[in-house]
Amino acid sequence: MIDKKITSKILKEIKLSENILLHLHPSPDPDSIGSALALQEFLLSLDKKVTIIAGDSKDKNHLEIFPNVKSIKAKNIFETDLSKLDLFIILDSSEPSQISKLGDSQKYIANIKKIVIDHHPTNKNFGDLNLVLPKHTSTAEILFDLFNLWKVKITTNMAICLFLGIYSDTGGFSNLNTTPQSIYKCSILAKNINNLPRVMFEFRNNSSAQELKFIKLGLVNNNILFNNKVAISAITLKDLKKNNLDVESINKVQLSETLRKCKDWQITIAMVETKSNYNTLSMRSRNEKYDLTKIAKRFSGGGHKVAAGALIEASPKEALKQLIAAIHKCFPELGEP
Structure with missing residues (x-):
């Protein structure tokens, strides 16, 4: 079960903030990418200024299937001026080193308000607010539940991002973390995706x-x-x-x-x-x-x-x-x- 007190506090902090930072963890996977892009679209709908940084990984060639991927800035946390930001929402990262391995991330982000949303059981709860749900397959699945709890309309672009995040972290619904609930949620997301077979073909067949x-x-x-x-x-x-x-x-x-x-x-x-x-x-x-x-x-x-x-x-x-x-x-x- 999701702690509604925590989710209410998270939404309150989002509404109080104007400039919000999101990131991709080192060697980002589809859950990291999809979660950040889906959350960005929601934040933009609230008229927030949003920055997504690519983090340690500069190569974005494999991200083209994701909508609005060009909005991701090719910089890491140490190249980001945190003094101009109100809130850092840290997704799919169990510890500060998952923000960057290029320096002391924990020290660098010490003075910015932090919200951690993650599904890893090893998460160190290093945020000011922490929503860590190890029984969820992915951070994308957590965001799906948050959006429904907050009565957020999930757009086509958000649906693609969340679907790919869940699909990837369950190994195409074959990993042991797969649940009937995660498959059901993907079925709901699929209804919002035009030409899902084409999206999945491009996603599964994009190796260089x-x-x-x-x-x-x-x-x-x-x-x-x-x-x-x-x-x-x-x-x-x-x-x-x-x-x-x-x-x-x-x-x-x-x-x-x-x-x-x-x-x-x-x-x-x-x-x-x-x-x-x-x-x-x-x-x-x-x-x-x-x-x-x-x-x-x-x-x-x-x-x-x-x-x-x-x-x-x-x-x-x-x-x-x-x-x-x-x-x-x-x-x-x-x-x-």
Whole structure:
């Protein structure tokens, strides 16, 4: 259930504010993008001045399916003058590092009023107002409920953004977080979307040649461990440069999702060195009994039981060693590496 006292306070703060900031988290997914754009349209209907910043990720080529995507500013939080803003609504971000990993986000945003709206169970409730609903599939689903609670008319553009956010975070309604309620809400949104099949075709088939090349590289560098139950694709910065792949162009590739297609691999992990000794982890599991937040928390990460992320600051060789040790510690039932 949504706490109506909190939602009333959130709406009150929105109405009292004139200049509102929204953001995308690093390596933004459709939930991050769709939630920000849908909320922006609502705020604009209230005659608010709204700024959406792209955050750490500059590449917007994969966002073209989203309505009004050109309104997103190519800047991060540290390039944003917060003194001119009244309110920062932080979406789909469990902690300040999900605003930016380029500096001390928590310190930088200390003096602006903050509202956190999120669905991650690891959320640290770092806002002045916090609406954190882990049973919701996505931040987009939370916004759907908020808009209905506030009796907001959901436009076609908002419907596309929310639908894609929910669809993506449920893995196309195949992830374990999918609920009958989330599917029902998408059916309502679908009624407001003209030519939904075309929207979905463009959404599902928009990979670049570079992204497919990255998937190939991931398969080549795949390590099968723990009695064929764990797959770790370890890609170094040297690998990326050798194959003329830049970090921005591969940000949206869900390599761990691709690996999870193999029915034998219970845990799949993409470990990518995005800058020197800076290894990002994208983790997926096929079963909730392998709670990936256990691994993520060891490396100051977070997420959900079957989908989580983290960061290991070490050489790729040392990072892989630490990751394997963490898996062994968290899930001894998998046996030896």
